[in-house]
Amino acid sequence: MLQTNMLNAEQTRSPQTGPAYSDDAGSGGISELVNFALGLLRRQYLVIILTAVFALTSCIIYLRITPPTYTARVQVLLANPRAQFVQQQSILSEPAFDHNQIETQIQLLKSSALATSVITQLNLVNDPDFSGSGPSLSSLWRAASTWNSTLPQQSKASTPAGLSDAIITAFQDRLSANRIGMSSILEISFSSSNRERAAEIANAVAGAYIAEQLNAKFEANRSATSWLQDRLRDLGDQALNAERAVNQYKSQNNIVSPEGKSIDEQQVTELNNRLMAARAQLTEASARLNQYDAILRTNPANLSSMGTLDAVGSDVTSNPIINGLRQQYLELTRRESEYSARFGPNHQAVATLRNRLRDLRSSIFDEVRRLAENTRNDLEVAKQRQQQIEKQLAEAVVQSRTTNAAELTIRELENRAKGLRSLSDMFQQRYIGAKQQESFPISETRVVQPASPPQSKSKPKSKVILALGLIGGVGFGIMLGLFRELMDRVFRTSAQIEAELGLPCLALVPELVVPQSPLRRAKSRSNDGDPGQRTIAKDSAIHRAVVDRPLSRFAEAIRSIKLAIDLNATKTSNQVIGITSALPNEGKTTIAASLAQLIGHGGKSVIIVDCDLRNPSLSSSLAPNAAAGIIEVTNGSRSIEETVWRDPTTNLAFLPAVRRSDLLHSSELLSTDSMHKLFDRLRASYDYVIVDLPPLTPLVDVRATTQLVDHFILVVEWGQTKIDVVKHALHTAPTIHDSLIGTVLNKTDIKAMARYDSYLRDYYSEDHCARYGLSNSG
Template sequence: MMLQNNLQHADRMRLPVNGPAQPAQADGGGITDVINFGIGLLRRQYLVILVTAVLATAASLLYLRLASPTYTAQVQILLANPRPQFVQQQSLLAEPAFDLSQIETQLQLLRSKANAVAVIDKLKLAEDPDFIASGLSLQALSQRIWSWVSTGSKKDVPLETNGEPSDTLVDAFLSRLSAKRVGYSHVIEISFNSSNAARAAEIVNAVASTYVADQLNAKFDANRKATSWLQERLRDLGDQALAAQRAVDVYKAQNNIVSLDGKPIDEQQITEINNRLAAARTQTSEATAKLSRYEALLAVDPKKPSSMDNLDAIGADALNSQIITGLRQQYLELTRREAELAARVGRDHLAVVNVRNRAREFRVSIFDEVRRLAEVSRSEFELAKQRQEEIEKQLSKAVSQSRSVNSAELTIKDLESRAKGLRSLYETFLQRYMGSAQQETFPTSDTRVVFPASPPTSKSKPKTRLILAFGILGGLALGIGLALLRDLMDRVFRTSSQVESVLELPCLSLVPLLPARKSPKPPIRLQKTDDDVQRRIALSPTAIHQTVVGMPLSRYTEAIRSIKLAIDHNPAKISSQVIGITSALPNEGKTTIAASLAQLIGHTGKRAIIVDCDLRNPSLTGIFAPKAACGIIEVANGSRPLADAIWRDPTTNLAFLPAVRRGPLLHTSEILCADSISKLFDRLRAEYDYVIVDLPPLTPLVDVRATSSLIDCYILVVEWGRTKIDVVQHALHTAPNIHESLIGAVLSKTDTKAMARYDGHRSYYYHDSHYIRYGLSGS
């Protein structure tokens, strides 16, 4: 990654490693982020979207090419056809109310099997090739196969049985027929689909005419049956009504029954007495209530001033009495004078006591007048009660006399009611019979065809525009969905923003992916001498590991310089002399970056050494010193001196301390924790300016956690587009001591051409023109 991009993140390096992630933009940048994400999604997944849309469109075109055209003919039928007024008056059958249930019933009749069979027979559709092809459906074939298996015969199942169309043919007919209500009206629209426009119109007209004719025939049959039944019933009712009338007349003559205005005389007397009794009881009830109010008032002690509060409860007699009114006025005047004197001289003054005694006398006088009125009310109550008792005796006498009357009146009422009912029923049936007999000569149907169907001019299915639009838009929608799903499932690191937001670490550099190149011819080796220094010369590394020296003006070298710059300006620790390079998983490029960083530092003239601490898989040793006889383990245990184990690169003056693996190492973490390793690193600190340590990955091994006392700072290498985010997060979570010492992360093997698709709002950072301007190459 170019230097400008690294400087952009220089300030972020000062943030706490475990601190909260800072938002990159304000709230107003949300729309811009959405637009950038959409543009980036299209640039990343345009092939998926395009291929899906093309396939969907091709499928739509193939369907339109293979699907046979279908023509739909339509005809409308009006329900509840209004009849002439005289027909409605004479109609024997009730006019049905075409509500929602009735309309649904008519729709079922239109789609019934009986109506379908009638149309099939009328138009001879069993011989129509279109319907014969429909009859050879999967259902028919399955029925034939089942018949072959059950009967052991290979004869075909006949399409018709007893001259009737087969169920398969009827089902094929009904599958093409549809009927629905038009809005909220009483109009039914019938539709029929066929591959022939003229045939579709002919069939739908036949369905409508068959339905109307069936309705007319059904109504005619119903009227004829009702007329026959009415004729027989009228004959019986006439005989019954005549016999009942004769029985009434004979019974009246035998019992000498006389009535006034259609009612017996005894009934009129009882009714009159009942009315008088109700009035007497009302008068008695009022007198009782009035007397109760007087008694409730007289139960209070008249000497108490509070007794005057209930005086108004006795009603209008007390209010209309002039005596009570006068006494109350004088009483109220004395009460007022008592209150005034009590306010001036006190309640116990002699004048106040005298006025209070006079007020008490007036209260007693008022209650004496009330007692007189109560006696008058008592007399009225007794008089009303006596009158009620006399009327009750008269009623009992009249009822007793009425019960002694002969029960012949009840019998005659029953006979008259029966005779009247039979006469009324006979007249009703006679009117219905006359109307039915007239209506048989003028049959009308409740339904009619509004307008016959004509052959459709265009096909109804398949709809070319709709299918194409659905194919194109559906393909685009499906492509975008698949693209979005692929993008969401792509849980790997692609941009520096992802590293900073997810890991809360600054992204130090984007190291580009170097193409595989042939290694140059090895340089001429020095002749072997007895000098050990000359014999421990590091082998010429591969072309990738020589990039920082062989191509100092490349993007790759510039990205390594960015890592060195971040190490030199690391504010987290005072010293960044010992730098550990690790990763979450193997083969993420940590060894290559460690070697390139060490070569870059050595090429600048600094004293640098690279130490291979990946004891179980010393890949760096296999590159620089595959024939090394001793290494870090031998130096640490004292079997060999440090000078005998160090190899040097003559081009960059880089020192290299290998790790020689002679057998299986079971406790590598204990080796790295030993005091001898700590003393070795203290010596390296004293002799070199930079100590680059190639460490094992975090996830499979725990060795890196044992190096926290040896390493000043760590750099995490993450492979671009391959390492899962969850894996890196879990690796850092399980190694908190390493996480605290991380100065940043490096995205290795970055595809710079693809970065513009994933980092859309900073895509101009990755243009080659910026590098060429400063003499840098794209490699």
């Protein structure tokens, strides 16, 4: 919460308080984020350190109680190169290994059949890693899984080799197979608590896998040879029958050379090519004629810019006659412009040039008309040629259709005969290769690097676990610290007050701790015992801190409040000031008494009035022996002169409140006419009237004093007062909110402020206070 509000508050700062209003928005956001992170570390470093230490301790305990595991690795190469004659005669396809095939081989390595073979071969049934007698975590997990099974008899289900599923599962859990990069090499890993045993089992798995591949290949070759023999016999008969059908069809249809291309087909192809060329020529002539007609439909005078001729294309612009005329036209145009500028547009020479330009345009126009006539003739010739070719093509197509049926049939028969003969020859080669391969069996895999006993344990990895524990502990500590920050819904900075309440923070008042000596306390009590003097008790030294220690930071903060009152220009009068808070015990009484002492010590006449009628704590401190107070003055039983107490040092006047019994209607008493008259008299008699009011939340008495008090000051306790409580209190008392001069952040831990307000951390430095003789202590 705190940091969320602080980030919002930074946006409401003035340009002098931080970079929130920097021209560079990106750098300002980064600066705020960095300050937020540094502030979080400064405030929550203990939480982060304790969490990291706890995580490291947990990791160390885990490393101490977890038994070591050793992993042995063996590398197996797939697709072992074969002898050349074996590859040529192989009956099985041998594509390059892709991802799917590699994954298939990995699953075969992890299969239950292979695991059963190795367990039986090495007699691993009684091995501690698989029988569950060892203290490993995996054995405990398997035991728990077996205990939670809904069908206990299934955990003892036997495999064909008489092994339980639990042993096979334990073996498979310790076995892993992976592809090395993009190669055809598989790495088989096996983990065990014994390093020699791990290497032995890894090599056994690789040997069992190679033997299984060899046996599977041998069985596949034998089955393929038997099937090829039967299939070869059938294909030979089918190919012979197909060849006989071809010869018989040739005899029936008198086809001498059906494989050559017929004359009709050649003629149709040639006519198609000629027709395409004629259509292209016709299209070109038609387009050119349209362009010429577009020029002829225009006025010859529109050819002055020559843009129309250029738009026609290269046929016109490449004409030597038109080119020559254009050159003359451009030259005369240049001269006409030159003469017009020199002699004027109406000169005889200019007129002559214009006539010649007009003649040239007419000549160009006549040449274009001649080209259009030539193109029209070419178009007619192209149309006649296209019609003649189309007619010839239609006749050739009709003639070719009568001879296609027989040729299609003979082609189909020949293709079938050729396909059957080729298939028969291919199966013949495969059959010969299969017979040879039976006598030369070879596996596609081999061991590249056998497994050896590992020198170091594979898990648990001490460095990795400790690093993860440290990182996780720090990360969790940061999260825990951030959660504490978000839940810290209290006021800690002036920027928070300004952002949340929309009120200025008048001062940061440090926490005040004033020890009292027994001698002074006894002396003050003896003075207070004389009721005739009505002198303020001097044992309340906490209210005299501004007088006893005028060069303290506390006194300087009270001066800041007094200055804010004097400079307030919202109303004509700043004479009666009410001090209140949202909740009790926030220090409003101390602020009120200290402010009054400061004003009196400065030479002004001031009176402090205790209007907390239900809990007059200020009266108990300053005038514990008072017999009459503000209640007696308002009801007329005593005069104000008989009830006012004074401080001879500062000339401070104090009007106490004597609580004789529970007041049920204190708010009505504060709003009576006699109370108004009392305050009018105080205004006339004193320069300042400081009113100690009750808190806003538990009572409504403060709302009844809006007609008595000019302005209010709200006291907020640092690190204790909830933001939502203050906002609700001001929301329920809108008249008080409108009359507030500002707020005071009381009981502030100045040393801790640098951790919460990073922008103003230099403001809280003791060096600045010591430079001017101020004491940083309260």
